[in-house]
Amino acid sequence: MAILLPERNVELDRLDRRILVQLQRNNKIANIELAAEVGLSPPACLKRVKRLREGGVIKADVSLVDPELAGNSMTLIVSIEMERDRADIYRLFSQTILKAPEVTQCYQISGSYDFMLIVCVKDIQTYEDFVENTLRTDFNIRKFHTSVSLRTVKFETAIDLSRGES
Missing domain, CATH: 3.30.70.920 (Lrp/AsnC effector binding domain/regulation of amino acid metabolism (RAM) domain)
Structure with missing residues (x-):
């Protein structure tokens, strides 16, 4: 079942959601590994990730910093x-x-x-x-x-x- 995001003109299908789950766990995963995890060819996976970024579904790629180690306890x-x-x-x-x-x-x-x-x-x-x-x-x-x-x-x-x- 696909989810349509009309305000962004993006439709999320099962493969898109699987990609997003993996990227939320590790956004530094190599495309070839990501493609294998979700069952796509690397070029098809890369194309989907690019569409998700351009469509605003992926808002940012960040590193989560431990506040205490950064001095904010x-x-x-x-x-x-x-x-x-x-x-x-x-x-x-x-x-x-x-x-x-x-x-x-x-x-x-x-x-x-x-x-x-x-x-x-x-x-x-x-x-x-x-x-x-x-x-x-x-x-x-x-x-x-x-x-x-x-x-x-x-x-x-x-x-x-x-x-x-x-």
Whole structure:
């Protein structure tokens, strides 16, 4: 069963999903090995991977860095409530957050809060600096709540591509 992504003009079939599963495990896999894993010829596999990249299905090829080994041992979850529910306020906040290197993830959410941030810093002082220089300077923030992560139970970047598998 193929999955059509009309906004990207890309259709994902069973082989595309198998390719994506393998690339999520190891994006440095050689094309010849990838082709063997998914049951394609190397040229056909390379063509599919190129189409998936050009279609925006594969957004980026990255290396995941251990935050602690990079000196960022604190992960904080910050819930943000904006003063008003307005698109222009959300847009300005989003632009500010895109420039904040401490924020590794930002989600606009529903419910009691408007945004959820994942902030990764080396220590509490660095977080306090982020709060003073980024959050407290935005007068459109009504309030925010910070939770400190005690440990990572699960961190996964791969998405489940099993839907539609037969």
